[in-house]
Amino acid sequence: MSLNLVERESEAILQTYGRLPVEIDYANGCYIYDTDGNEYLDFLGGIAVNVLGHSHQEIIEAIVEQSNKYLHVSNFFFQKPQIELAEMLKYITGFDKVFYSNSGAESTEGALKFARKWGAIHNKKDVIAFTGGFHGRTYGALSLMEGENYKKDMGPFIDDVKILEFNSVEQLENLIDGNTAAVFIEFIQGSGGLTVADPEWVSKITELQEKYNFLVIADEVQSGLGRTGKFFSYEHFDVKPDIVTIAKGLGGGIPIGAILLNEKTSNLLGAGQHGTTFGGNALACATGLVVLKKLNEGLQTDINRIAAYLKKKLQELILKYPDKIKTYKGLGLMCGLEFYSPAKPIVLELLNRKIIANSTSNTVLRLVPPYIIDKTMVDRLISELDSILKEL
Ligand SMILES: Cc1ncc(COP(=O)(O)O)c(C=O)c1O
Structure with missing residues (x-):
């Protein structure tokens, strides 16, 4: 019987990473596509690596x-x-x-x-x-x-x-x-x-x-x-x-x-x-x-503009869910939210909704997206977070 990719991975690669259940096909800009054709909005950027987005x-x-x-x-x-x-x-x-x-x-x-x-x-x-x-x-x-x-x-x-x-x-x-x-x-x-x-x-x-x-x-x-x-x-x-x-x-x-x-x-x-x-x-x-x-050509200005917008939106969420979110954390596009409970379930629920993020220090949702994210993408993240928190 032939093995699927997840099984092949565990047969062949030392199990030191907790992988998310997504098999990557290709990626472009702020989006990653899996082999089932799903499109994911990437707020992780390869853990703060893909600063210009994918396939620039x-x-x-x-x-x-x-x-x-x-x-x-x-x-x-x-x-x-x-x-x-x-x-x-x-x-x-x-x-x-x-x-x-x-x-x-x-x-x-x-x-x-x-x-x-x-x-x-x-x-x-x-x-x-x-x-x-x-x-x-x-x-x-x-x-x-x-x-x-x-x-x-x-x-x-x-x-x-x-x-x-x-x-x-x-x-x-x-x-x-x-x-x-x-x-x-x-x-x-x-x-x-x-x-x-x-x-x-x-x-x-x-x-x-x-x-x-x-x-x-x-x-x-x-x-x-x-x-x-x-x-x-x-x-x-x-x-x-x-x-x-x-x-x-x-x-x-x-x-x-x-x-x-x-x-x-x-x-x-x-x-x-x-x-x-x-x-x-x-x-x-x-x-x-x-x-x-x-x-050098001015990307920093764009980073700062979108980071300020993201911060404002995250802070609005805090006002809406003060019993669930403790505080805003970080600076610029290295930011996130600290919750009163573990952040991992929120990361997994975001993934269900086709948004990639990450948790750190148990209760912190970490966002380190490509520098080219725009307001529409931020709005989508915030709206999904809003809906997740409503149900939490
Ligand atoms: C602040 C900091 N220093 C060092 C490292 C190690 O970098 P690398 O994983 O490329 O060895 C990391 C990786 O996450 C990091 O975040």
Whole structure:
């Protein structure tokens, strides 16, 4: 008897993901189509990846053009797409140098090496991270995170990491000192329930950074590239990171990550001290250029306009269902609702109604849609949420 696709998946692929019961056929713009011909409105965007939507014409053209030239030649050679993307990143962000990785976790790992090197030079050991932060699934990244479900039975993790309470000024004052080499911060916690950093807490970090000379490392893997209303989420605060990690949306659907380094950190590692075979792959850099070009051409204004509309509509829902919805969470197009009950049933009911979203931190509905969603799409989401909440 032949197996269906779900059965084949469980026979062939390690069961580490809880998949939704949808078999994808193709995707276009903000819509995903399954093999039964159903159309889904995508408010997840491949988990904050498909920033320009699916099958964007210019992304496809960049892929075709670059594939016709070459795909991979190794980092032994000079490659124009790599250089152009780095120049564009520098131009937009003001950072000094770029190191390319392939994913968010790899960007975290690289940043950790810079943190340790800074510590070695300045005789500092501790790396600080915060509760609710998510930095990836590799050992270094996991070491920066709390959470039984991510780490159970997998230790030991790396030494000299302290995980402090997110947004606790008191813990900053008590646990950061001259021995602190670096502080890793996700200013808006994507997997940690869309919790946003308190401005006073961030200002305290800046104050301590000046006092103790540690590195501030911003994890912008999910929140970067315009998603929260500014190019980086840290720009909402009074802080100047020394290193920024990015990935997800940068390649518009092709895997790529990067570490951005300021003048203080860009000369910490030299030849042979860090590297990767695929980092800065020409295809990924070519699509990355399309993403940055679009952001540079004014996409940010559209993001902010639609994000404000989405927020207004979500807030209207809160007024309508104050006994069911606790609060609005997040910033820009990295937002959602916190419920008094688990959000997963709402996500599944949305899926029934052909809308894709996601839940995080048990009670939070997370929306990280493509930047090209429009008012009609937001209205449809809100109307379905309204009807679901009415019945709940
Ligand atoms: C804030 C943040 N950092 C790091 C990562 C890890 O990225 P990746 O899954 O590409 O390794 C993620 C992934 O969700 C993330 O949201």
